[in-house]
Amino acid sequence: MARYGSEHKEATRRRIIEKAGHRFKRDGIDRSGIATLMSDAGLTNGAFYAHFSSKDDLVATVVADQLHRQHERNRAGMLDRQGFERFVRDYLSPYHRDHPAEGCPSAALLEDIGRGTDATKRAYTDGMLAMIDDVAALVEEPDRRLARAKAMGIFAYLIGTLQASRALADGELANDVLTQGIENVLVLLDLHMAGTGTDRSRK
Amino acid sequence: MARYGSEHKEATRRRIIEKAGHRFKRDGIDRSGIATLMSDAGLTNGAFYAHFSSKDDLVATVVADQLHRQHERNRAGMLDRQGFERFVRDYLSPYHRDHPAEGCPSAALLEDIGRGTDATKRAYTDGMLAMIDDVAALVEEPDRRLARAKAMGIFAYLIGTLQASRALADGELANDVLTQGIENVLVLLDLHMAGTGTDRSRK
DNA sequence: TGTACATCAGTGAACGCGCGTTCACTGATGTAC
């Protein structure tokens, strides 16, 4: 249509990526066709390949973008134990469960990412490492590698719990799982913050 | 081909369901076409509708079957703390991570189930409740509703951890997450077994 | 200031393909005579 400065094409590209993030999280990647994605961005199918080399290219880009947004949104509020608790309560809320399009990309796309291209898994890993290293500071663990595993473990719990709550047809159980999840994650966090490391008194 | 007794058609149906379980877990439901599923069972596409009314019908049936198998396979080995620990170490093993087709249906299909039909979510919920009630006996919690939430919470952790390990491109981190996951799940289990209920000393 | 032109983001039709589903047909079987 128009021949604007280079910032206009960039803006269109960003719009496609953002809308695709919503659509992917709502319907799943395989159920989101190019024509639908472009229509979401106010464009027609043909323009897609002026912005991305393939659908896989878009997927990897969207995964990176989604994790970046999530990180930006939460980094300020996760620096202390109180902020993290607020994050957890938000994460494991019925609202978040019922609105995947606006929610956590890991909870909505993790299986698709696991089956995805190397580029997609790489984008996910890099994005997660950035988030993890913020939480790792909360977990009082001097060994960086172990701190990362502990932080990722906490996210894994949140992800699994939200997914389970979304898949359960029994509304009461689905809600109870969220409530219990908040409890468990905070216990785990306190344990990691207090403990000296791996050694817990078992049996 | 043949006109055998009614057990022969039943056997074919069971073969389709079993093979479809593997295929769904490996490639995802949306990437598994009817022709491929039937070919896996040694048949051609046309015979599908003599066994199922639609693909959604098959999906719900497969989900129920997969959870039933998982329950049968593990119920005997999950009755005490020692058996459950063995289950957890098996579940969070690199082998399980690298072989989704033979593995846990929740870890491979939970997002698809969450986006699925009511019948599929119902099948999942019923199957999970059967498994949950076995573990709930381990969790020393008199309130049945709470015991179920706690048991489901433990499964949710296992599921999220395995999925995360599958999606991470960094092999070292992916392994560390599994190891840390075993640690955390066992801590959580001991806590539920020892604790009197919800009230933990926080702050 | 006014006109001609090059640019290029976006259009929309078309490609081959696999999807879920339907259906007329096949052919090996158990049964009837």
Next chain:
DNA sequence: TGTACATCAGTGAACGCGCGTTCACTGATGTAC
């Protein structure tokens, strides 16, 4: 025991459709003169 027939699990071609991808074209713009 031998033949004719009814059954019905499974075949394979076809349906309309949406998929990812390609490409000749459009038309509003900034620039050159």
